[in-house]
Amino acid sequence: MYIPTLFDVDEAHARIKPHIHRTPVLTSRFINSLAGAELFFKCENLQKAGAFKARGASNAVFGLSDEQAAKGVATHSSGNHGTCLAYAAGRRGIPCTVVMPRTAPQAKKDAVRGYGAKVVECEPSTSSREAVFAEVVAATGAEFVHPYNDARVIAGQATCSKELIEQVTGLDAVIAPIGGGGMVSGTCLTLSNLAPHIKIYAAEPEQADDAYRSFKAGHIIADDAPVTVADGLKVPLKDLTWHFVRNHVTDILTASEAEIVDAMKLIWKRIKIVMEPSSAVPLATILKNKDLFAGKRIGVIITGGNVDLDKLPWQ
Amino acid sequence: MYIPTLFDVDEAHARIKPHIHRTPVLTSRFINSLAGAELFFKCENLQKAGAFKARGASNAVFGLSDEQAAKGVATHSSGNHGTCLAYAAGRRGIPCTVVMPRTAPQAKKDAVRGYGAKVVECEPSTSSREAVFAEVVAATGAEFVHPYNDARVIAGQATCSKELIEQVTGLDAVIAPIGGGGMVSGTCLTLSNLAPHIKIYAAEPEQADDAYRSFKAGHIIADDAPVTVADGLKVPLKDLTWHFVRNHVTDILTASEAEIVDAMKLIWKRIKIVMEPSSAVPLATILKNKDLFAGKRIGVIITGGNVDLDKLPWQ
Structure with missing residues (x-):
């Protein structure tokens, strides 16, 4: 298992810069007053293809040799990684196949196809997803770009907090959905x-709290097909991400479905951005753990904006 | 009638800078491909209090003498100017009264009260609004800050395109709702x-096209209580704004209700921002007048984001 280093992050940032946005950091005085803390929202929903995963996907795609690239790339994804791999493959002009649960939002399937990639549907479980994917790779010879358990992908995602600490000084903590x-x-x-003094928190739905339970247990616990409005957060940890979580995360916090939807609506209303339920989990956990964050400067990663506008969770 | 000058704009920008955001400019490759032009969305929905009107309101409020300020400010407004005047008055710590149509979105009434201002309701017509407002001013002695027919307000709003031409070079045109x-x-x-070479277009709902008809007729035509989803655009031109429209606008374009809602949803989906129907009118008119804008670089003002999330127009 290769553990990516800061060198890989710098290399990734140089490689992907032409293909990604340096996303803005937005704030809300009203939300700060609710939280009793200063929150800095890093808006990866405004990223290319609508999610931070454009960073990791672009790093993987543009790092391929021409020979590898000609056979294309493939992945399985509950949504944004698929869209973002399709985006990156489209930018390079190479084939891309995405295995997606048939229950994934129509908007996400349309987005993948809109970038010129092929969608292959599977059942909404980790086991089905992996079985269908194996068939796809056998048939195409495409390079597998895992949604997260991949050093190239992690080095790409790492460019987000690299920008964040350039954009906001004096952060006490950063929190992201897991x-x-x-x-x-x-x-x-x-x-x-x-910036090793900055604490790192992960936020997870109570109804898909496998990372939380893994963290407390000291080993990976994986659930098959958990149910949560935060549809980007249903997948389990794997060895490489477990390495980072186990060694560097301060704590994992959880929130209920209702708390997630309330936080989502609050961000839409006050920050004026369209983001998906997964991206609301960090704020939901901040608002229920105010003592932990009181008076602190907190970076909050808004991970994506690919939501079905015809099926909003408060309606 | 005092016509504000570039000196007033520079003075306004220096005065309001501590109280406003320099809002980002966002783009979408997908929307560009639909439009056949390069569109640069100046996101005043991300402005303080959720609308560009924070600029004009702040300029008026912070330009008052202490003696004037002590009596407070008052206005009538279909929504955003009221919210923004309340915001600016709150920042300075002075009283503020806003006369609003009883049919205005609940979110806008809540926002005004949230900044500490008083809401007085009127009927949803220009005539009722002006009558109720006269009573308020007589009772309080507050300084009237008109939503638009006010040199201080116009000088404040002018700072938006000043920023835009610093942020985006080589613009051929700028289009804003009217x-x-x-x-x-x-x-x-x-x-x-x-930048006198940059063409200026105004965009208006067909169902509230009084500015369009005024522009074609050569004199102000005012309608009482037009009906449109773009609820920020129901008010008529007045002498000071007519001066600028008549002398500097290249053309006024109109769009249907359905075209406005489609453009709104397109922006939410692709730019990932929450903005109100009024802000979608420019894109709606661009998409139906593609020949006019083909291959051009167009600044598009997204004027505000204060929409009622429980009453979205496509539902």
């Missing part, structure tokens, strides 16, 4: 090297 | 002085 742990691992990779 | 004409007048004031 599903498979790609963003959290990238955050750990950057901050443990460049 | 209701009373405050933003369009500010745009005219800045661009006619600093």
Whole structure:
């Protein structure tokens, strides 16, 4: 298992810069007053293809040799990694296949196809997803770019907090949602090297709290097909992301479905951005753990904005 | 009638800088491909209090003498100017009364009260609004800050396109929604002085096209209580805004209700921002007048983000 280093992050940032946005950091005085802390929202929902995963996917795609690239790339993804790999493959002009749960939002399937990639549907469970994916790779010979358990992907995601600490000085902590742990691992990779005094929190739905239970147990616990409105956070940790989570995360906090939806609506209303339920989990956990964050300067990663506008969770 | 000058704009920008955001400019490759043009969205929905009107309101409030300020400010407004005047008054710590139509979105009434200002309701017509407002001013002695027909307000709004031409080079045109004409007048004031080669377009709902008809007729035509989803654009031109519109606007374009809602949803989906229907009118008119804008670099003012999330127009 290759553990990516700060060198890989710097290389990734140089490689992907033409293909990603340096996303803005937004704030809300009203939300700060609710939280009793200063929150800095790093808006990866405004990233290319609508999610931070454009960073990792672009790093993987643009790092391929021409020979590898000609066979294309493939992945399985509950949504944003698929869209973002399709985006990156489209930028390089190479084939891309994405295995997606048939229950994934229509907007996400459309987005993958919109970038010119092929969608292959599977059942909404980790086991089905992996079985269908194996068939795809056997048929195409495509390079597998895992959504998160991949050193190239983690080095790419790590560029997000690298930008964040350039944009906001004096942060006490950074908090990001955790599903498979790609963003959290990238955050750990950057901050443990460049700003080890900044605490790293991960936020997870109570109804998909496998990372929380893994963290408390000291080994990976994986659930098959958990149910949560935060549909980007259903996947389990893997060995590489577990390495970062175990060694560098201060704590994992959880929130209920209702708390997640309330936080999502609050961000839409006050920050005026369209973001998906997964991205609301950090704020939901901040608002229920005010003592932990009181008076602190907190970076909050808004991970993505790919939501089905016809099926909003408060309606 | 005092016509504000570029000197007033520079003075306004220096005065309001501590109280406003320099809002980001966002782009979408997908929307560019639909439009056949390069569109640069100046995101005043991300402005303080959720609208560009924080600029004009702040300029008026912070330009008052202490003696005037002690009596407070008052206005009538279909929404954002009221919220923004409440915001600015709150920042200075002075009283503020806002006369609003009883049919205005609950979110806008809540926002005004949230900044500590008083809401007085009127009927949803220009005539009722002006009558109720006269009573308020007589009772309080407050300084009237008109939503748009006010040199201080127009000089404040003018700072938006001043920023825009610093942020984006080589613009061929700028397009903004037109209701009373405050933003369009500010745009005219800045661009006619600093970049007179940039064409200025105004965009208006077909169902509230009084500015369009005024422009074609050569004199102000005012409708009482037009009906449109773009609720920020129901008010008529007045003498000061008419001066700028008549002398500096290249053309006024209109869009149907369905075209406005489609453009709104497109921006939410692709730019990932929460903005109100009024802000979608420019894109709606661009998409139906592609020949006019083909291959051009166009600044598009997203004027505000104060929408009721429980009553979205596509639901």
